[in-house]
Amino acid sequence: MSMKQNDVLFLYTLRLADDALILGHRLGEWCSKAPILEEDLALTNIALDMIGRAEAILRYAAEVEGKGHTEDDLAYKRPERKFYNHLLVEQENGDFAHTIARQLFISTFEYHLYTALLKSSDENIAGIAAKAIKEIKYHKKHASDWCIRLGDGTDESKVRMQTALNDLWMYTGELFETDEINEWLHEGGIAADLSKLEGPWKTDIVDVLGQAKLTVPTSGYMQTGSRKGVHTEKLGYILAEMQYLQRAYPDAKW
Amino acid sequence: MENIQDSQWPLWEVFIQSQPGTPYKHAGSVHGPDKSIAMQNARDTYFRRNEGTSIWIVPSNAIVASDPNDSDMLFDPSNDKAYRHPTFYTMPEGALNI
Numbered sequence: 243m244s245m246k247q248n249d250v251l252f253l254y255t256l257r258l259a260d261d262a263l264i265l266g267h268r269l270g271e272w273c274s275k276a277p278i279l280e281e282d283l284a285l286t287n288i289a290l291d292m293i294g295r296a297e298a299i300l301r302y303a304a305e306v307e308g309k310g311h312t313e314d315d316l317a318y319k320r321p322e323r324k325f326y327n328h329l330l331v332e333q334e335n336g337d338f339a340h341t342i343a344r345q346l347f348i349s350t351f352e353y354h355l356y357t358a359l360l361k362s363s364d365e366n367i368a369g370i371a372a373k374a375i376k377e378i379k380y381h382k383k384h385a386s387d388w389c390i391r392l393g394d395g396t397d398e399s400k401v402r403m404q405t406a407l408n409d410l411w412m413y414t415g416e417l418f419e420t421d422e423i424n425e426w427l428h429e430g431g432i433a434a435d436l437s438k439l440e441g442p443w444k445t446d447i448v449d450v451l452g453q454a455k456l457t458v459p460t461s462g463y464m465q466t467g468s469r470k471g472v473h474t475e476k477l478g479y480i481l482a483e484m485q486y487l488q489r490a491y492p493d494a495k496w
Numbered sequence: 497m498e499n500i501q502d503s504q505w506p507l508w509e510v511f512i513q514s515q516p517g518t519p520y521k522h523a524g525s526v527h528g529p530d531k532s533i534a535m536q537n538a539r540d541t542y543f544r545r546n547e548g549t550s551i552w553i554v555p556s557n558a559i560v561a562s563d564p565n566d567s568d569m570l571f572d573p574s575n576d577k578a579y580r581h582p583t584f585y586t587m588p589e590g591a592l593n594i
Contacts, residue, residue, distance in 0.1 A: 284537065
């Protein structure tokens with residue numbers, strides 16, 4: 243592989259890894275604070291799935307980068323503008339309904355993305371996808387069941403669930419945004435064709451919201467920026483907390 | 497027995513099977529608003545460390561338990577009937593799991 247191809251693959255692996263890393267951090271924030279003990283375990287279990295996936299992809303990313311970095315270097319020493327997670331996953335947990343709306347949008351997206359990546363010509367990515375897809379199926383079911391339960395629940399849970407879906411809808415357009423990095427790697431059989439994921443994603447969302455007796459948001463206004471490393475103000479706070487130790491005590495070990 | 501109500505969701509009893517073919521054993525209980533979410537909660541609470549291959553969940557109020565006051569009547573009569581235990585046979589060497 244030429245240098246340029248490796249640079250492009252490096253950016254692509256960061257996109258995959260950062261979604262898992264940042265969402266894992268967000269879900270971990272529920273630890274000890276979830277509405278009920280069982281849900282505390284469920285959300286932090288999902289967080290651990292995410293951190294595990296982030297670790298595996300960042301390890302591969304470091305190998306692709308070829309500069310002698312480790313997965314920890316990439317997680318704890320990269321500046322904000324070099325993070326490529328979708329804006330959706332860095333949004334705050336909010337109330338339980340907001341967390342479920344975020345989980346529904348992202349896990350449905352990941353289900354279709356990683357199903358496509360099972361056939362990636364890059365055997366590392368295909369291998370990671372094979373492990374991840376089992377976890378993602380569960381995350382998708384968890385979010386879908388809760389969305390239906392809350393939407394078709396009490397007056398208050400219905401309002402909260404609909405509000406959460408409406409609030410986060412503007413971060414869903416970015417999931418299907420493509421650029422030369424994605425297109426080039428897709429042509430090489432490595433990346434998924436994002437334009438083919440939006441239809442199945444929307445079908446699933448419409449199905450779940452239908453069962454939940456909720457309304458699919460129709461606003462066409464979408465936020466964008468993360469493909470170029472431009473984020474909402476929320477990411478800076480996450481990184482400040484996540485990277486504090488390595489920034490204050492570089493290379494600290496225990 | 498009366499179903500014990502608390503301030504949370506309905507209670508479910510969780511039974512796990514560690515390997516195919518082996519009996520289900522009671523693992524504990526979880527709360528869940530419906531069977532689908534109760535099943536997920538059972539999985540997340542009792543299956544985090546590769547404990548098994550199958551789960552049963554049962555609404556706790558569907559379990560009929562014996563009354564502790566009836567223990568004399570139910571259990572004591574079998575105390576002195578050692579002949580009901582198959583301990584008078586010589587087991588063939590190499591016979592496992594009997």
